[in-house]
Amino acid sequence: MTTMSERPGPVVVVGASLAGLRAVEGVRRAGFKGELVLVGAEEHLPYNRPPLSKDLLTGMVEHNALGLCTEEHLADLGVTLRLGTPAMGLDLDAREVVLNGARLPFGSLLVTTGSRPAALPHGGAPQQGVHLLRTVDDALALRDDLLRARDVVVVGAGFVGAEVASSAAELGARVTVVEAAPAPLARALGPTIGEVCGRLHGLHGVTLRCGAGVAALEGTPAVTSVRLTDGTRLPADVVVVGVGVRPDTDWLEGSGLDLSDGVVCDETLNAGHPGIWAAGDVATWTNPLYGRRMRLQAWTAASEQALAAARNAVADTPKPCSVVPYFWSDQYGKRLAALGVPGEADEPHVVGDLEGLRFVSLHPDGDRIGMVFALDRPDLIMKFRRLVMTRAPFGEAVELAERLVAEPAHEEQGVRS
Ligand SMILES: Cc1cc2nc3c(=O)[nH]c(=O)nc-3n(C[C@H](O)[C@H](O)[C@H](O)COP(=O)(O)OP(=O)(O)OC[C@H]3O[C@@H](n4cnc5c(N)ncnc54)[C@H](O)[C@@H]3O)c2cc1C
Structure with a gap:
């Protein structure tokens, strides 16, 4: 296996948003001391997208409150920032990212270019x-x-x-x-x-x-x-x-990477070539938890994958990256949240007040729990994490839901935008 020590040279991260930021943080956390470059098409420092359709539109927050980090934070990490600089191509043989009028050599490349609306x-x-x-x-x-x-x-x-x-x-x-x-x-x-x-x-x-x-x-x-x-x-x-959205892979067309649905990766988020990794909305990978490929377009998955891919980019032995899919949405003052992946066509079991729009629904995958969805019960969703992660018997999830829904409501513990 090719390791970081055999493959010196800068680590380049293309895509300066959530996954890109977590990637540069992860690379340093894993002990990489060499040159680290973050390339972003937008002029902005990494910022949080979930409020763009919610509190930013209604004026509850202003755009300058969305930043995920400061310039000082990136300077402290020793990151060379190239904002307003879209990557135009990837030369796998030369191991270079093609920019407008320049080429950026890399030892390892992390692709975190996300998705764009259709x-x-x-x-x-x-x-x-x-x-x-x-x-x-x-x-x-x-x-x-x-x-x-x-x-x-x-x-x-x-x-x-x-x-x-x-x-x-x-x-x-x-x-x-x-x-x-x-x-x-x-x-x-x-x-x-x-x-x-x-x-x-x-x-x-x-x-x-x-x-x-x-x-x-x-x-x-x-x-x-x-x-x-x-x-x-x-x-x-x-x-x-x-x-809907589509993975932002135009710049990788013709590079030799498999782009059949985003950047296709193995369980370790490796894109099929030594030293090339992907994470976040742009990455399709084999999620070891399910043994099949998926592309998640959600906040927590982008963070978790980026940290895993960053570690793998600089570690001697890459590790598989398992993610429990999680997504939340805020509409009309209510939180919707889903954890896991539903089975094919099985009807969910609802616990709580369906008509009153305050419930938990349990979506089976065969005789196991596939997905848990909660409407207006953000305090409950994460309590199912272990069951969803271990794909516990469906009955166990029903039992837990019935017990939790019968209890008085707790403080909210869901992830907030
Ligand atoms: C309006 C909105 C609301 C959302 N709400 C929620 C929510 O409530 N809950 C939830 O879980 N998720 C939500 N999401 C999804 C979540 O924000 C994404 O999953 C997350 O942003 C993915 O992060 P990423 O870094 O992989 O990709 P992105 O955030 O898409 O970032 C990719 C970055 O790469 C840059 N880039 C693209 N091409 C190039 C190139 N060639 N060269 C250099 N840079 C490039 C882009 O400009 C962008 O800055 C929402 C997304 C949007 C747009």
Whole structure:
């Protein structure tokens, strides 16, 4: 096995966000003393994305409160920062990252370039008032428009779309959410729980239209309406497209890395070539906990993977990286949180008040617990961590849920944005 000591040279991390920051921290924590470079396309120091669809839009926090670290912190770690510098390519033979007009040699490379939002399939010219949301600059531009908006259409009722709808409603806009699937969040939570979560929209005056496709965004230069495939025309002065994300791997095209769904990695987050690692939203890896490939697009996974990949990049013996998938979302004042991965088509078992939108649902994977979802019970979700991690018998999870739900509510212990 090739080790760090046989492969001297700088450690280069490409992608200066959550995973990139944790990667440089992890490399130093693992004892690497050599040159460490962090390359980022954005001009900003690493910052936290979850508030972009929540508190930043509603004005509860300002953009300068989102920073994940200071410049001094990175200087203390001895990190050479190259912000505003998108990597353009990777030369695996020369072991260099290609920048605009320069090349950056590396001994080890950590790819942490995350994901970017997908556009609507019919594309077309960008129109004023039409927004994608990934960066703080996107969020600030959207906030400006939302403050003036009367009619907002959110395309896609996934977690980010639902959060934007919630924030826009809080700002006083008339909001419609258009979702192609018969129920929102069905892929993540199953149709039953997805439908129940979708009721949050209606309860807060937001119209949810499921099973609806977008035919066109109309108006020029500024959007004025969204035409649906059934001919309905929804007035809109702001449209937010939240139809999913794709891994940000354009810069790696033709490099020789397997990019079939993000950067494809083994259990140790190695990308199939000595000294090349990936972590965060951009990485598909074999999660040893499940023995199969997955790409998680969530905050805690990005941190955990980055620390593991960083350690492996500089250690003599790489270790497998197991992650218990965890995701949270804040909508209409309620916390939604999910831990684990559901089985194929099994109906969940609900403990608590389904109609009152305050419950825990247990999603089986065969006779084991696959995923636990909690709506408005952020104090409970992490109590299932051991059971989900050990894929305990389903009955054990049901027993725990019944016991916990019967107890008086605890202080919140979930991860907050
Ligand atoms: C609006 C929003 C709300 C969210 N809310 C939640 C939530 O409530 N809960 C949750 O668990 N997760 C949430 N997430 C997801 C979470 O923020 C991500 O999982 C996390 O940011 C992933 O971190 P990352 O470092 O892998 O990727 P990213 O944060 O996407 O960062 C990748 C970085 O790489 C840079 N980059 C890309 N290409 C290049 C290149 N060629 N050269 C140099 N740099 C490059 C990008 O500019 C970016 O700064 C949310 C995400 C968004 C966008």
